Amino acid sequence: MYKINTNEPFWWGLFMGGAGMIGMFLPVLILVFGLAIPGGAVPPASYDTVRLIHLLGQPASVGNLLVKVFLFGVFSLTFFHWAHRFRYLLFDLGLHGGRTAVEYLCYSAALAATIYTAVTLFVIA
Amino acid sequence: MTESTIKLAVTRYRPGQDREPTVQTYTVPYHDDWVVLDALQYVKDNIDGTLSFRWSCHMGVCGSCGMMVDGTPKLTCAAFLRESYPREVRVEPLANFPVVRDLIVDIDDFMHKLSEVKPYIIREDLDSLPLGLGHELRQTPAELEDFKQFGMCINCMLCYSACPVYAMEPKFLGPAAIALAHRYNMDSRDQGRNQRMPVIGSSEGIWECTFVGECSVVCPKHVDPAAAIQRTKLATTNDWFKSMLMPWGNR
Ligand code: SF4
Ligand code: FES
Numbered sequence: 209m210y211k212i213n214t215n216e217p218f219w220w221g222l223f224m225g226g227a228g229m230i231g232m233f234l235p236v237l238i239l240v241f242g243l244a245i246p247g248g249a250v251p252p253a254s255y256d257t258v259r260l261i262h263l264l265g266q267p268a269s270v271g272n273l274l275v276k277v278f279l280f281g282v283f284s285l286t287f288f289h290w291a292h293r294f295r296y297l298l299f300d301l302g303l304h305g306g307r308t309a310v311e312y313l314c315y316s317a318a319l320a321a322t323i324y325t326a327v328t329l330f331v332i333a
Numbered sequence: 334m335t336e337s338t339i340k341l342a343v344t345r346y347r348p349g350q351d352r353e354p355t356v357q358t359y360t361v362p363y364h365d366d367w368v369v370l371d372a373l374q375y376v377k378d379n380i381d382g383t384l385s386f387r388w389s390c391h392m393g394v395c396g397s398c399g400m401m402v403d404g405t406p407k408l409t410c411a412a413f414l415r416e417s418y419p420r421e422v423r424v425e426p427l428a429n430f431p432v433v434r435d436l437i438v439d440i441d442d443f444m445h446k447l448s449e450v451k452p453y454i455i456r457e458d459l460d461s462l463p464l465g466l467g468h469e470l471r472q473t474p475a476e477l478e479d480f481k482q483f484g485m486c487i488n489c490m491l492c493y494s495a496c497p498v499y500a501m502e503p504k505f506l507g508p509a510a511i512a513l514a515h516r517y518n519m520d521s522r523d524q525g526r527n528q529r530m531p532v533i534g535s536s537e538g539i540w541e542c543t544f545v546g547e548c549s550v551v552c553p554k555h556v557d558p559a560a561a562i563q564r565t566k567l568a569t570t571n572d573w574f575k576s577m578l579m580p581w582g583n584r
Pocket of ligand 1: 485486487488489490491492493508509512548551552553554555556558
């Protein structure tokens, strides 16, 4: 095996994971929550917010836990996808001096959002 | 009958004489089967013998005639005047490289990067390999297909000229060097991958690339360096996670 001088594969791995999540699930979420429900194509009983939260809030069921893990994966990877994108966008815009600071800032923001998601899903809900 | 003509706006820079590059306009005969290189040659032969530019094969093989034609990096032996006619043609030295004189750029940086990625077959067992007829290192057509496209590169550097990342970060290894490293990494006869990966997988290698894709657009040989970079990113990431999760596993 060989050694490289950077952790970049880690961030790029998360970035690509996020790309997969966004590509696969975001269109569906937008379709359901952005178009179908507001457009009245879904019967109100099946998406009642209180009921949805209640579903999530039953850790006893393995099914619910899986839903949470799935949502956690979608959201956290999406955050890291954003962080990586935004980091390179800033470079492209010419913010070249503070590369390390930009990196810390972007990935810390994604980490914070990820922790918030975890707390919401696994502790509060 | 008067011959039709076309104007050529050429960037000139004569070290020791010009403080900065200047534009000089020449009027040359227009033929619809002439390429920009023909027009430059006409200037050199008939108008101004001091105009300097590189070329060799006049057939898109040697890779030495790359220049900016109307702002786009092109092989001047493949860029027809008729693409601009009747407008004037703007000819400048390849962007992102220091100019030596007129249309000639300094290619040292690229040459150095090229040699760093060891673009040749590496065998650990070269000395003990039997040579001669019947001892060829054979390859199936499918194995050839794996790398053939990336081996078509003629080192014309148009991709470096088109790359906005290289423009901002001159340390970036760049499209062609990575594409060629990938070409040898994918060659079933090669054993040098572990020597190349630390170079192309470094922070100045593939990770600088933000997948703009201009390299693949301008490449006259359809090498698709952008794809080579993406594939190398994927391979490096796989290797990295593997070595993190299974530090004991050595391949
Ligand atoms: S990859 Fe294409 S554009 Fe780049 S140097 Fe090779 S042939 Fe030229
Ligand atoms: S002169 Fe050889 S590629 Fe144009």
